[in-house]
Amino acid sequence: MKKLLAAAVLAAAGAWAAITFLGEADTGTAAPSAPAVPATAPVTRQDLVDTKTVEGRLTYSGERQVAVEAGGTVTWAPADGSVIRRGRPLLKVDRKPVVLMYGSLPLYRSLHRGVSDGPDVEQLERNLKALGYGDDLTVDDDFTYATHLAVLEWQEDLGLPETGRVEASQVVFLPGAVRVTDAKLSAGDKAQPGRPALTVSGLRRLVHVDLDTADQELARKGTKVTVELPGGERVGGKITSVGTVAEPKGDEGTTTIDVDITLRKPPKSRLDQAPVEVELVSERRANVLTVPVEALLALREGGFGVEVVEGSATRVVPVKTGAFGGGQVEITGNVSEGMKVGVPAS
Structure with missing residues (x-):
């Protein structure tokens, strides 16, 4: 200064x-x-x-890679930027959909009649109920005959084998609706169990800054900032996440920490990874x-x-x-x- x-x-x-x-x-x-x-x-x-102005980028929250357990030929893949919600396919392998359902617990076992009670059963039932299956279904941790019938109805509608068993090759549980950042597989590619197929993110817009560790005192959770977006739009925001691990920055010999900023209102720009400028308060x-x-x-x-x-x-x-x-x-x-x-x- x-x-x-x-x-x-x-x-x-x-x-x-x-x-x-x-x-x-x-x-x-x-x-x-x-x-x-x-x-x-x-x-x-x-x-x-x-104030001090630093560079950032306009992006989406919660980016993560999604692997599928289905093996075979990819017959459909979503376009980058697509939004996928509950009950819709993330991918199709051998013309069979790998469906998105909402939940925090990954599908780590086959779910069927006779399986032991568990939160994964409740998670499946909650999704089936939300999708309109199982009028007599009670959402709990018990895989009942009503659950079995709801699964059969769901499988029939999607063209899946009507087995009454829900396999990891059929469903991926994620916390909510996702936006496809990068479809790593295209029609004609071979899908392999456990291989990353998509990079997805949440739908909430945020600004990400790779902040030089020398400036880390400027980034405190809850601090208000001003962001200049593409086209000159200026929007207020608040720091919602500050990383605790320093990461090397290229060959420059410097290190950075991750800083995420939630905007006060949705930006007009729909661009992903668009460059922005963030005004941080260094002294008041x-x-x-x-x-x-x-x-x-x-x-x-x-x-x-x-x-x-x-x-x-x-x-x-x-x-x-x-x-x-x-x-x-x-x-x-x-x-x-x-x-x-x-x-x-x-």
């Missing part, structure tokens, strides 16, 4: 170089002088927010005196000053600088709220 401040001051100095190095070496002030400065701005008292200063950064003058003896305008006279007053943000800079010294300071003409 000091480099940015120095650059801004140098730019301002170039705009009105005639007064850049005012001030006597022993006092840092100059006698009242005229002519008047090109323009003035008031010394104001306000809260000042110092309350109730401080500020002036426009271009009001700062580089003094001959070092440091900065501002040119105070009093009627038709001016004098340069040395100041100490603090936080910088929004084009304003915090100053302390022999200045007070309401004073007028010189700035370049706009």
Whole structure:
């Protein structure tokens, strides 16, 4: 930030170089002088927010790879960007669908009459009921005859072998609806049990940042940020996840942590992996005196000053600088709220 401040001051100095190095070496002030400065701005008292902008990308939550247990020839695969909901096929192998159902527990065993009670049975029954199967089905952890009949009806509708047994080659349980990020298999490819077939994500949009570990203090869970999206749209957001593992960043010798940001409202852009800029708060200063950064003058003896305008006279007053943000800079010294300071003409 000091480099940015120095650059801004140098730019301002170039705009009105005639007064850049005012001030006597022993006092840092100059006698009242005229002519008047090109323009003035008031010394104001306000809260000042110092920010840092980092790069991120607009993406979707919960990306993960999905493997199927069906083996054979892929006869249908979804297009990238497709949204798949409960009861719909994630893939078709030998013309038989591998169906998405909702749940957190993977299908680790065959489910059929006589299987022991368990939460996986309840998970299956809940999905069958939601899909409209089993009028007499009670959702619990017991695979009953009513469950068997519901499975037969479901298999018949999907063109699956009517066995009454639900196999891992027929169903994949995921937490909810998914968006296909990358279909790794296409029609004609060979599906192999356990081989990743799709990369999917959730439907919620978020911003992901690979944050340099040197800036990790800027990323605290719950902190509000501002995101500039493609096309210039600016949306507020909140940091919802901060990684705890540093990962190498290419061959640059630096490391990053994962930071996820939830947006306050859905973005207009539908692009995945679109580049964005995230404005992080690096410092917040309350109730401080500020002036426009271009009001700062580089003094001959070092440091900065501002040119105070009093009627038709001016004098340069040395100041100490603090936080910088929004084009304003915090100053302390022999200045007070309401004073007028010189700035370049706009």
